[in-house]
Amino acid sequence: MRKEKILIIEDEQNIVSFLTTILAANDYQVLSAFNGKEAISIAASHAPDLILLDLGLPDMDGALVLQQVREWTDTPLIVVSARQDEQEKVRLLDMGANDYMTKPFGNSELLARIRTALRQHTRLKNGGAQPGNVFTANLLRIDYTRRLITIDNQPVHLTPIEYKLVILLAKYAGMVLTHDYILHEIWGPYASDNQLLRVNMANIRRKIEPNPADPQYLLTEVGVGYRLIDGTE
Ligand code: CA
Numbered sequence: 001m002r003k004e005k006i007l008i009i010e011d012e013q014n015i016v017s018f019l020t021t022i023l024a025a026n027d028y029q030v031l032s033a034f035n036g037k038e039a040i041s042i043a044a045s046h047a048p049d050l051i052l053l054d055l056g057l058p059d060m061d062g063a064l065v066l067q068q069v070r071e072w073t074d075t076p077l078i079v080v081s082a083r084q085d086e087q088e089k090v091r092l093l094d095m096g097a098n099d100y101m102t103k104p105f106g107n108s109e110l111l112a113r114i115r116t117a118l119r120q121h122t123r124l125k126n127g128g129a130q131p132g133n134v135f136t137a138n139l140l141r142i143d144y145t146r147r148l149i150t151i152d153n154q155p156v157h158l159t160p161i162e163y164k165l166v167i168l169l170a171k172y173a174g175m176v177l178t179h180d181y182i183l184h185e186i187w188g189p190y191a192s193d194n195q196l197l198r199v200n201m202a203n204i205r206r207k208i209e210p211n212p213a214d215p216q217y218l219l220t221e222v223g224v225g226y227r228l229i230d231g232t233e
Contacts, residue, residue: 004029020032050118175227
């Protein structure tokens with residue numbers, strides 16, 4: 001089997017060594033770039049399967065690397081930042097980052113996020129939700145052909161908007177979708193009513209969650225957006 005290639009964009013040599021060791025031990029092939037210019041060139045010439053992008057680079061803002069890379073590839077990209085900043089997180093996700101991690105993070109978290117991003121990318125490449133396809137995450141099941149959602153084999157009755165929301169989240173299961181992204185996808189380019197989104201999400205939770213106050217399927221990323229679990233977490 002072909003090893004998946006991960007490009008680490010990071011200027012601190014000790015972090016690069018550390019990440020390289022973990023990733024190599026988990027059967028990934030590792031490439032690294034120490035600045036933005038080199039990163040863009042390696043991303044173009046080596047077509048990595050996934051990119052880990054540090055935001056603080058010596059020659060340019062990591063966001064600029066993201067922007068340039070997104071002009072020609074949808075390779076999964078995880079931003080790694082030292083800052084816990086919701087605004088920035090939202091901005092980078094809306095620019096096309098697939099995920100965002102704040103330093104320091106544990107090895108297992110890193111590996112889980114990488115697996116999720118790779119899986120999600122494969123799912124989208126294979127056409128995502130198509131008639132005949134079924135999505136499952138634990139006891140949640142979506143039968144796209146029958147437009148039927150069940151929890152533990154019990155049908156869930158959703159409004160058309162709630163159904164569209166669940167379908168959208170399932171398409172990107174495992175990934176955080178920002179409030180604006182969801183609003184625009186469901187209600188159109190001018191939608192900006194977060195309250196409308198919150199109410200619908202609360203209603204979905206009441207219908208699918210065993211305990212809506214402690215959701216297991218539809219998770220909130222505070223200040224950023226929502227994420228449906230992808231069933232392997
Ligand atoms: Ca750095």
